[in-house]
Amino acid sequence: MTEQAVRDSEPILQEVENKVGYITLNRPNNYNALNTELMRNLKRSLLEFNKNESVHCIVIRGAGNAFSAGADIKEFSSQTDNKAKIEERAQLTMEIHQMVNKLDKPVIASVQGYVYAGGCGIALGSDLVVAADNAVFSYPEIKRGFVPAIVSPNLVRILDRKRAFELLITGRKLHADEAYSWGLVNEVIPLEDLASRTKEFAEEIAAYSLNALTMTKNLFYEVAEGDFDNALQTARQSNIKMRQTDAFKKGVESFINRK
Template identity: 30%
Template sequence: MTSLVLVERRDGVQWITINRAERRNAINEEVIRLLGEGIDAAVADRACRAIVLTGAGDKAFCAGGDLQKNADGNPFGVDYSRPQHYMVELFKRIQNCTLPIIARVNGHALAGGFGLLCACDMAVAADDIRIGAPESRIGMTPMTILPHMLRVIPARRLQEICITGEQFTAQEALDWGIVNYVVPRAQLDEKLDWLLARVTSASPTAVRLGKQTFNAIRDLSLRDALEYSQTMFAAMASTEDAQEGRASFVDKRAPHYTGR
């Protein structure tokens, strides 16, 4: 049986692909579980430097929850014996992930797929895709993905997106800061490789601690953020990577980071 999620290591980068092209890479509980396992495996391996999240085929990055009548798993179902929805569990794993997660947006990103895009740290998108949160068209609102959307999209623009349910273009996503780069589809992987080369050449320790600090101080007051950041700065300065970075600068040579 073909896995619903493909996990592949490519030159220190963990590629995680939602493998349901025939369903526009729609997600259900099993897909969410496998995505989480792929992320956890990457974080546990010190040799891994980044994660790429994408979808199979060229039609959809992810079309959100699987709403077909014969779908496995109900994205709107609530199990009151569990403290949180499985989608929220995945978002928390993404939030706590210490590796950079880059969305390779190879197709439409809708509803929960839009949420996954916003949850990633960076995104490269093909120029012919559409993005949107169409939940209002079926009597819902994008509750579970809203926290990540609020951190990426300006408030007034987000209200319009959520209330109207209208889709928008990759160029508009770039203009609003939702994606980092938009390129012709034929150049998508070339641009992604360019970004990955820049990301993976950085100190793994600096990236891990930097991500932790970035995510933490967004939820703090200015006073608490300043206190937290200076503590993390002291911790980072004592790492082997920081010492190597300073030494390579003085010696005018390329650094050799160990990730420690």
């Protein structure tokens, strides 16, 4: 098998460029449907990049014409009577949804085409979302007689309750511009510019101090989701810690000596 054939057969592709770690969902012939193998490799890739100090920002993207159409229903059908496999997959999906916001590096989802079900959960659960103008977001599980289970907590966390319930209970499609107006994505850009804009955005973030990025991300989620008084205490501790770092001291010196 040629090197390219091996690469094409991998469910996840990884590469690092200019302090950005790129994770590509690589099942384009199946609209990057999320099977167990892909999910295992996605988890592994996220953990590897989180430990890699040369990576300051992580991008998740999809190969081909879609980000991801959601779970691989064919695989689900083969596991209907296998409780162990059902439980393994549910646990794996839960761990990925728990993990993204707890990673030390900002995570950007770069999406196009179908952003459905579990794929929508991964995208909208990321810290930032850059969407092509052809992106369509949907939780269509209800239409198939399924329950949008593990994807629902992140959606309710980032969107107001009425709109979150509307998406889950109707399975309606939300096109990129409407997703932007709802505050679900950060930017909508022409499809042909998606790769270049994602690269530009990610490299802008990755150029900053890793310590500052990590502390800012951790503080953000503590402030956004924690008790107000506890959030202030965390912010106070972050301020103290940050002001003792070399990056902070260099930043102060650079500001004072600017011309």
